[in-house]
Amino acid sequence: MVVAEPTRESAGALQWALSHSLLEKDELFLLHVEQPHTWRNTLSTLFRGPSPPVFAPTNPSLMEGISNGDIDFLDLMKHACEVAQPKVQVKIERVEIDGKDKASTILMKSRMFSIDILVIGQRRSLSNALLGYKLSGGSARVIDTAEYLIENSKCTCVGVQKKGQNGGYVLNTKKQKNFWLLA
Numbered sequence: 001m002v003v004a005e006p007t008r009e010s011a012g013a014l015q016w017a018l019s020h021s022l023l024e025k026d027e028l029f030l031l032h033v034e035q036p037h038t039w040r041n042t043l044s045t046l047f048r049g050p051s052p053p054v055f056a057p058t059n060p061s062l063m064e065g066i067s068n069g070d071i072d073f074l075d076l077m078k079h080a081c082e083v084a085q086p087k088v089q090v091k092i093e094r095v096e097i098d099g100k101d102k103a104s105t106i107l108m109k110s111r112m113f114s115i116d117i118l119v120i121g122q123r124r125s126l127s128n129a130l131l132g133y134k135l136s137g138g139s140a141r142v143i144d145t146a147e148y149l150i151e152n153s154k155c156t157c158v159g160v161q162k163k164g165q166n167g168g169y170v171l172n173t174k175k176q177k178n179f180w181l182l183a
Helices: 008-020 039-047 060-068 073-084 102-112 126-131 145-152
Strands: 027-034 089-096 117-121 133-136 139-142 156-162 169-172 179-181
Touching: 008 073, 008 117, 008 156, 008 169, 027 073, 027 102, 073 089, 089 102, 102 117, 102 145, 117 145, 145 156, 145 169
Parallel strands: 027 089, 117 156
Antiparallel strands: 133 139, 156 169, 169 179
8 A cells, every 4th residue: 555645755655666565466555545624735725836747647648637637646646557567456545534633544544455565655854853743741752644654554664755866765664764775
């Protein structure tokens, strides 16, 4: 299962999963968890301009759909998976949560589908670290969805950071932190 979002981090996680963790006849779930009534979604749709797709499809009819606004990022991700791994069955799972915890929802879905590997794109930046602090039990600690999933998932969870075009990946798991993979 790959946590699918319209971000570069999620695209990098999917690229890593396609090239390093999937085998023929595997089943891949693209899970998108959306909070429909948050201020962040309202602002992003208000200020969103046309942006290039993270995955450029090879099929011209899909490109026409993008320009018309008919195809969303999950369809593009699914198409990229089908091109890269034609023998892998790809399923899209959309979940809307209203006021619930995103990480808990992802963990619940991974248990429900008996997932072996959970892959999530991970961003590490100063702004993320500063804005991610939350008081918990009297002490401040960073609350990050990827870190929470890595630490609390029953299956193997891999946080993926893509480094440049040909720079490889930095992987984080429960047992391995900041593992550099050139590929």
